[in-house]
Amino acid sequence: MHPTHPFIKLLPHCLLVSVLLLLAQVCHAQDPVKLKPDTTAIQQDTVKQKFDERLMDNLRRMSERKTIMGKLLDAILVFDRKDQEVYGLDAELIQREYEKHNYKIVRRLDIVTLDAFGYSINDSTRVPRNFFEKAGNTLHVKTSRGLVRNQLLFRRNQPLEPLSLVESERLLRQTDYILDARIVVNELTTTDDSVDVFVITKDVFSLGGSGSYSPSSGRGKISLRELNFLGRGHQVRGTYRFNMDRPRPWEASGAYSIESIGRTYVGADLVYTNENYYKEKSAYLQRDFFSTTTKYAGAVGYADIEEKLLLPPVPEDTIPRFGDLKYNRTDVWLGRSFKFKSYHLGYEPRGRLIVGLRMIDTDYSQIPTDNFQNNILMLASVGYSVRKYYKDRYLFGFGRTEDIPAGTLVSFTTGYEKGDVMERRYFAASTSYARYRTETGYFYGSATWGSFLRDDRWEQGVLELETLYFTPLKEWGNWKLRHYVQGRATFGINRNPEELLAINNESGLRGFRSDLLRGSRRVTLNYEANLYTPLSLLGFRLAAVAFTDIAWLSTGNKSSPFKNTPYRGYGIGVRFRNEYLSFSTIQLLISYYPKMHPNEDFDNFRILESSRPYYDFTDFRFTRPGVANFR
Known part of the structure; x- marks a missing residue:
């Protein structure tokens, strides 16, 4: 077999997965078995015990010894671990028991922040018990209480x-x-006009990193x-690639973000990217409609961008062709939310009427075709949004509380x-809807249309449709199964020749890569099954993953x-996830693609490595007015 055969490349990954699976099998976490009275004697008979139960008993006895091996096993293995009870799941996030406290004065506000390892937000008796947990907390700077206080929508000595x-x-x-976070009203000390509120949060280990190296290619x-620099919520990210098989052998990128400046909920972003085919220097200040009660939102920013635009392929192409595009862009927008009157004291209506204005000034210094021009685009939008959230687990995480958005969003946009x-007008409309039920699962659907109009001719238009469905969680003891189905369709309307769609990775087939497969209309269908296991090693939980992706392109x-x-x-x-680390997900997939582009020499088998799930929720938050995306 040739040394560069894909199966040879796969061996190190398979060996790694095998070792991890073996270790995880050794230290699997599962709930204690509930025994019937007439089976107790049989269960105590080690001859008839299951293999994994006998193995766990032997490891437990070894961990109790005073030897070096015993101390190591006691440090890394988790015995009798069981899922924490989390209250309020599968219930609407807007809990009616809090209504009786509306407009009461917040008399006292206590905030407790917990380190990343060893503590539990639901069990106050849990503390770090081994060297690894204590060492991890030593390296971690805990979130400051002031940062947590700035995120709260209520204040001390003010009405709730x-x-x-x-x-x-x-x-x-x-x-x-x-x-995770919990906010609880102390019912023992509450009065008719005041309350005491207790806030408790548990951190993620915010310092992280990753790396890869290929000995054959170098x-x-x-x-x-760092996602929480000095416990202040500032984020610093950096990436460096080297010895690349591209015009320049290295690439670098970095970003610095502030989630909220004080109590203003205004965030800041600085981005620097220096890659072979894309360069960016940008700075933004923005405030979103982060809450259902937010009145004002807006942003101002500037970006200087250079990119090599992939040009339309011709049948005889064997390598992709690019054109140089350079421009700078100034972007400003402002939004205002209006709530409807309610005659029910203490009830906050969820519906909001929102209007927004935006100006985008784009200046090109180099263009690959004549389809680009310096322009100023003015946009105005009006929309209606209903937002609510549900709680559940085992969606994109491995047991932590997750918020599921549901509701309705309708918006209309016009611009010039x-x-x-040349001069032209712009029109767009979009609608989306989501519903969640514990018995039937989650369904999301959206439709977006937008197009420019010039001299009675529609151009650079797009029609985009999307659906997402995931099933209720099926449980067999400590094993859990959930299915995901996603459908997407994008149709270009009189697009420019250089504006084409791909089916690479998130655009269609995960792990797929082709620079020559491009088109103006695309339909994709994605299916995934996640089997969450009770296996665990050093906090990393294991799930098995299977997927099927289909993409049509014209x-x-x-x-x-x-x-x-x-x-x-x-x-x-397989997917390994540690909820306590910033690099929480490690995913290794073996993928097969039976059909490839005839002019590209790529293997049909590939190894897909990623650190994030393929699916995500779409919130019903009103965003800045914009041109419908064609990507």
């Missing part, structure tokens, strides 16, 4: 507005540096990140582009993508 408690809890969970990558060469603006044979991808693999 409706939704403030549950919305604050959700906002804390959505940060990158907090694993290529590698180093990434470092004034360019150096090259003409009016041709149907279903006339062509679809491209497919199949894969299986």
Whole structure:
């Protein structure tokens, strides 16, 4: 077999997975077995015990010894571990028991922040018990109580507005540096006009990094990140690639972000990217409609961008062709939310009417074709949003509390582009809807249309449809199964020749890569099954993953993508996740693609390594007015 055969490349990964699986099998975590009275004697008979039970008993006895091996086993293995009870799951996040506290004065506010390892947000008796947990907490700077206080929508000595408690809890969970959060009213000390509130959060180990190196080619990558610098919520990220098989052998990128400047909920982002085909220097200040009760949102930013634009392929192409594109862009927008009147004291209506204005000034210094012009685009949007959230687990995490968005969003956008060469108008409309039920699962659907109008001709338009469904969680003891199905369709309307769609990775087939497969209409269907196991090693939980991806692609603006044979991808693999670390997910998939582009020499088998799930929620948050994406 040739030394570069894909199966030879696969051996190190398979060996790594095998070792991890073996270790995980050794230290699996599962609930204690509930025994019936007439089977106790049989269970105590070690001859008839299951193999893994006998193995765990032997390891437990070894860990109790005073030897070096015994101390090591006691440090890394978790015995009698069981899932924590989390209250309020499968219930609507807007909990009715808090209604009786609306408009009461917050008399006392206690905030407790917990380190990343060894503590439990639901069990106050849990403390770090071994060297690894204590050492990890020593290296970690705990989130400051002031940062947590700045995220809260209520203040001490002020009236408690409706939704403030549950919305604050959700906002804390959505940060990158907090694993979970609970906000509780002390019912023992509450009075008719005042309350005492207790806030408790548990951190993620915010310092992380990753790297890779190929001995055969010398290529590698180093990434470092700190998601909670000095416990203040600042984020620093950096990536460096070297010995690349590209025009320049190295690439670098970095970013610095501030989630909120004080109590303003205004964030800041600085980005620097220096890659072969894309360069960016940008700075932004922004404030989103982060909560359902937010009144004002907006942003101002500037970006200087250079990119090599992939040009349309011709049948005889064997390598991709690129054109140089350079421009700078100034972006400003402002939004205002209006709530409807409610005659029910203490009830906060979820619906919001939102309006937004945006100006984008783009100046090109180098263009690959004549389809680019300096322009100023003015946009105005009006929308109606209903947002609510549910709690559940084992969606994209491995047991932590996750917030599921549901609701309705409808928006209409109009605009005017004034360019150096031509002028045209813009129109767009979008709608989305999601519903969640514990008995039937989660369903999301959206439709977006947008197009420019010039001289009674629609151009650079797009119609995009999307659906996402995941099933209820099926449980067999400590084993859990969930299915995900996603469908997407993107149709270009009189697009420019250089504006084409791909089916690479997140655009269609995960792990797939082709620079020559491009088109103007695309339909994709993705399926995934996640089997969550009770296996655990050093806090990393294990799930088995299987997926099937199908993508149809057409090259003409009016041709149907279903006339062509679809491209497919199949894969299986494993996903390791540690909820307490910033680099929480490690995913290894073996994928197979039966059909490739005839002019590209790529293996049908590939190894897909990633650190994030393929699916994600779409919130019903009103965002800045914009042009419908064609990507």
